[in-house]
Amino acid sequence: MISRSAVSRASQVALRRQSCAQAQSRGFAAAASTPAAFEATEVSGVSVVSKDAHGPSTKLAIVAKAGTRYQPAPGLTAGLEGFAFKNTLKRSALRITRETELLGGQLTSYHTREAIVLEANFLREHLPYFTELLAEVVAETKFEEHELAEDIDPVLHIKQAKYSADDLATALDAAHAVAFHTGLGEALNPSTTTPLSSYLSHTSVSQFANSAYARSNFALVADGATQVALSKWVDQFFKKSPNSGSALTSAASKYYGGQHRIESASGNAVVIAFPTSGLKAPDATVEVLTALLGGESSIKWTPGFTLLSKAAAGVHGAQIVARNLAYSDAGLLTLQVTGQSAAAVRAAADAAVKVLKTVAGGSASKEDVAKAIAKARFDALTAQEPGSAGVTAAGTAALHGLKTFQPAEASKAYAGVTAEKLTTLAKKLVDGKASFAAVGDLHVLPFAEDVGLTV
Numbered sequence: 001m002i003s004r005s006a007v008s009r010a011s012q013v014a015l016r017r018q019s020c021a022q023a024q025s026r027g028f029a030a031a032a033s034t035p036a037a038f039e040a041t042e043v044s045g046v047s048v049v050s051k052d053a054h055g056p057s058t059k060l061a062i063v064a065k066a067g068t069r070y071q072p073a074p075g076l077t078a079g080l081e082g083f084a085f086k087n088t089l090k091r092s093a094l095r096i097t098r099e100t101e102l103l104g105g106q107l108t109s110y111h112t113r114e115a116i117v118l119e120a121n122f123l124r125e126h127l128p129y130f131t132e133l134l135a136e137v138v139a140e141t142k143f144e145e146h147e148l149a150e151d152i153d154p155v156l157h158i159k160q161a162k163y164s165a166d167d168l169a170t171a172l173d174a175a176h177a178v179a180f181h182t183g184l185g186e187a188l189n190p191s192t193t194t195p196l197s198s199y200l201s202h203t204s205v206s207q208f209a210n211s212a213y214a215r216s217n218f219a220l221v222a223d224g225a226t227q228v229a230l231s232k233w234v235d236q237f238f239k240k241s242p243n244s245g246s247a248l249t250s251a252a253s254k255y256y257g258g259q260h261r262i263e264s265a266s267g268n269a270v271v272i273a274f275p276t277s278g279l280k281a282p283d284a285t286v287e288v289l290t291a292l293l294g295g296e297s298s299i300k301w302t303p304g305f306t307l308l309s310k311a312a313a314g315v316h317g318a319q320i321v322a323r324n325l326a327y328s329d330a331g332l333l334t335l336q337v338t339g340q341s342a343a344a345v346r347a348a349a350d351a352a353v354k355v356l357k358t359v360a361g362g363s364a365s366k367e368d369v370a371k372a373i374a375k376a377r378f379d380a381l382t383a384q385e386p387g388s389a390g391v392t393a394a395g396t397a398a399l400h401g402l403k404t405f406q407p408a409e410a411s412k413a414y415a416g417v418t419a420e421k422l423t424t425l426a427k428k429l430v431d432g433k434a435s436f437a438a439v440g441d442l443h444v445l446p447f448a449e450d451v452g453l454t455v
Contacts (some may be wrong), residue, residue, distance in 0.1 A: 038221070038394040038404040043231045044239040047219035049398045050230050058124040058224035062134050063395025066212035067114040068186040070248040073199040075156070075190045076208045077111050082152035083205060084109035084118050089140040093147075096133065103129065113176070113184055114327055115399075116212060117392050127225055128233050134220070135237040138213040143206040156196065163189040167269040167439045168338050170262060174437035175271040175334065178258035178455075183250050184327055217247040219395040253330035257433035259448045259455045268345040268440030270337040272352065272453065274429040276324065278331030279393075279402050284413035285421045286324055286333060287380065292364060292372035292422065293322035293335070293355065305371050307359070308335070311351040317341045318348035328400040333429065342444035353430070353451045360426035362419070369419045377414040381407055 036051040071077045085107050086093045100107055105122035118137060120130040163169055169189070177185040190196060211217060215238070222230050255275040276286050294306020303309045308320040318339035325332045335352045339345045358364075384390040384405055397404045436448035436455050448455040 037406050037408075038223075038390075039227060040219075040398050040404060041227060041231070043234040045215040046234055046238050047395075047398045048222075048227070048230060048234055049219055049394050049404065050222040050225050050227050052224060052226050055224055056123060058122055058127055058130075058222060059391055060120045060122070060127070060130050060134065060225070061221045061391045061395065062116075062118040062138055062213075062218050063221055063392055063399065064116045064118075064138075064212050064218035065114065065248055065396075065399045066116045066208070066217065067112050068188055069113050069183045069250050070212075071186070071208065073204065074187075074194050075196045075200040076205060077116060078156055078159070078190060079148070079152060079200050079205040080209055080212060081109045081111045081116055082155060083141055083143055083147070083209075085137060086147050086151070087142045087144060088136050089142065090136055091133075099129070100133075105130065111188075112392065112396075113186070113188055115392060115396055117395070119391070124224055127222075127229060131220075131230070131233040132237045135234075138209075138218065141209065143202045143209065145202045148200070148202045148205070153196075153200075156190070156200075160190055160192045160194070160196075164192045165266050167264050167267040168271070168336060170264065171269040171271040171437040171439040172334070172336070174260040174262060174439065175273045175332070175435045178260050178437065179255055179273055179275070179332060179435040180253055180330065181256055184253050184330060211246055211248050214247050217399070219398045221391045221395040221398075223391050253327070255330065255433075257435050257455050259436035259438075261437075261442050261445070261447075262439045263442050264439050268339055268342045268445060269438075270345055270349040270445060271435075271437045272335040272337075272349065272448075272451075273332040273435040273437075274334075274432065275435075276326070276331035276333050278326045278329060279397060279400070280329045282326070282413075283425075284376070284410070285417050285425050286331070287376040288369075288372050288414060288417045289359070289422050289425055290322045290324040290333060291376040291379065292359065292368060294372075294375070295319065295321035298375065305368055307355045307364075307368070308352060311355050312348060315344055315348045315351055317344035320348050320352045328396060328402065332435070342441035345440065346444055346446050346450075349446055350451045353453060356426055357430050357452070359422060360430050362423045364419055364422055366419060369417075369422065373414050373417055376417075377411055380405070380410050380414070 036053055038049050038051045040049045066077060068077045085096050103122060103126045105120055108119050110117050122130050173187045293308050295308035297304030297309055303313055308322055312320045318337060321336045323334045323336060325334060337345050337348045337352060394404050434453045434455050438445040
């Protein structure tokens with residue numbers, strides 16, 4: 001027979017174990033609710049930004065302030081991107097490819113309006129190799145004439161053709177052009193009408209690289225590496241990579257507004273853009289308004305709660321999506337309308353503006369606002385996960401002297417958004433000067449005035 005004292009002791013042990021398990025669970029929950037934030041420092045004259053979630057892989061990237069905003073002539077940013085991971089003074093492009101494949105790594109390059117990004121993804125134990133490789137690429141790429149002619153030019157012409165057939169991309173570039181004119185108004189990709197041969201040569205790209213890859217003009221960003229480990233290899237490899245160029249600069253962005261119309265037979269698109277402050281003064285209200293407008297469902301087989309998805313349901317053959325495009329010193333909240341039928345795109349553009357005006361009138365329900373806040377917070381936090389655009393954003397922030405994304409602060413900011421703030425922001429946008437771009441059948445597509453906008 002078991003004594004009462006034995007039962008009591010067993011109960012106490014069980015309670016202690018349960019208490020420990022609950023405390024540990026709370027600890028895990030607290031850790032999960034506060035994702036790691038990027039930390040910035042400087043090593044051997046290089047801006048180094050990193051965070052470590054202690055996973056098995058690492059994303060390492062050079063983020064250079066050399067996007068289309070900073071290029072002195074058309075095509076130079078695209079040309080410099082194309083030279084990434086080509087022949088260097090130490091390695092041939094073939095050797096780089098084979099060594100990367102033997103290590104199971106991935107290499108890619110791309111550009112935005114503000115940055116060129118050279119990116120490597122690999123198992124974290126191979127950090128020394130890929131740190132050395134990126135240091136070599138930015139300082140010792142050969143920029144050979146035959147590589148431009150045989151490898152880079154043909155790809156650029158294919159990209160030009162693809163871009164010219166993309167009506168939404170054309171409309172986005174046109175909206176940026178009327179919004180900012182120069183700087184951020186430069187086309188993200190050169191069109192088929194851009195005479196690349198007049199501007200692009202291995203010499204001009206090499207000269208551009210001297211400034212683009214100057215130490216003061218790029219940041220090394222790591223997601224999946226400690227500051228200590230990364231600093232050790234940066235100090236070893238990047239201090240041996242002198243660069244005599246000066247950092248690239250661009251005039252501060254100024255918003256103008258206006259409209260631009262481009263005839264196209266491949267499809268139809270309308271982009272409506274409103275000015276925001278961008279990364280220099282991030283506003284959670286802008287992100288929540290973007291989430292409220294939405295246009296895409298996060299749950300399969302349902303239209304979703306967003307206002308634009310409901311509006312698009314009444315217009316057959318067109319899609320409407322809201323996107324917030326944030327840059328270092330400016331931003332655009334865009335309503336992007338696409339479709340094969342010009343009549344459907346016209347109707348959808350009119351519906352999109354009416355939706356924004358209903359929010360300006362204070363009609364957004366509390367339930368929809370709560371959903372939008374949750375969606376905006378989710379989108380912001382998941383954008384910081386490995387494999388996302390968080391690396392580029394962290395590098396861009398570091399290069400412009402801005403604060404990197406702080407998850408805890410962002411969550412607090414989203415929680416502070418109210419329906420009244422959304423109404424005030426929406427009213428400010430619809431009452432202000434918009435940027436309007438239409439691409440497609442201009443006989444049918446509307447002017448900005450036709451949908452009730454001032455430009």
